Amino acid sequence: MTVLVAYATHSGATRTLAETITETLTAAGVPAELVDVDQSPDPTGYDAVVLGSGVRIDAAEKPATAWAKSHREVLSSKPMAFFTCSGSAADPAKGGKQKAADSFVEMLGFSPVAVKNFPGWVIMDKIPVHERLLLKSMRTPTGDFRDLDAVRAWAQEIAPLLQKG
Numbered sequence: 238m239t240v241l242v243a244y245a246t247h248s249g250a251t252r253t254l255a256e257t258i259t260e261t262l263t264a265a266g267v268p269a270e271l272v273d274v275d276q277s278p279d280p281t282g283y284d285a286v287v288l289g290s291g292v293r294i295d296a297a298e299k300p301a302t303a304w305a306k307s308h309r310e311v312l313s314s315k316p317m318a319f320f321t322c323s324g325s326a327a328d329p330a331k332g333g334k335q336k337a338a339d340s341f342v343e344m345l346g347f348s349p350v351a352v353k354n355f356p357g358w359v360i361m362d363k364i365p366v367h368e369r370l371l372l373k374s375m376r377t378p379t380g381d382f383r384d385l386d387a388v389r390a391w392a393q394e395i396a397p398l399l400q401k402g
């Protein structure tokens with residue numbers, strides 16, 4: 238079997254999480270392939286799918302949403318897991334909740350086998366100048382909030398779920 242690990246990113250954090258998931262699944266005996274959604278991967282030939290998206294203004298990345306919409310029928314026919322990568326997932330006050338993930342799952346119209354909200358990074362040097370002002374006005378904390386051990390643990394957790402096709 239092969240799992241497609243597709244991701245949509247602006248500043249690169251989601252890619253690093255998707256890479257970690259791909260490596261962990263493969264090491265656990267569940268071969269996985271990492272592809273940017275911008276490359277329009279076809280999920281048809283895969284046995285299961287993990288989709289990851291960065292969060293921008295309380296929504297998943299537009300390419301992730303467009304890709305999932307255009308492959309909705311195929312995706313609903315196999316195990317699919319979804320994760321977000323955001324600034325706010327690092328905030329304990331949010332209790333792991335992510336509006337972008339809830340809206341994304343609602344848009345899908347079916348329940349993924351797993352949904353997770355991971356903290357990413359907010360690094361001004363990686364963000365276009367006009368968006369830095371927006372982030373500053375939102376008083377978004379900056380830094381690298383990734384927890385790759387938590388990402389590895391989630392990949393281990395979903396490995397058996399992805400094999401239940």
Ligand SMILES: Cc1cc2nc3c(=O)[nH]c(=O)nc-3n(C[C@H](O)[C@H](O)[C@H](O)COP(=O)(O)O)c2cc1C
Pocket residue numbers: 245246247248249250251252290291292293294295296322323324325326356357358359360364368371372
């Ligand atoms: C323009 C912009 C808007 C953002 N909006 C949100 C948001 O609404 N909620 C949030 O938690 N994080 C928000 N973030 C932080 C990103 O989700 C965070 O930097 C994440 O790691 C981005 O993933 P990426 O590096 O894969 O693009 C925003 C970042 C940018 C640049």
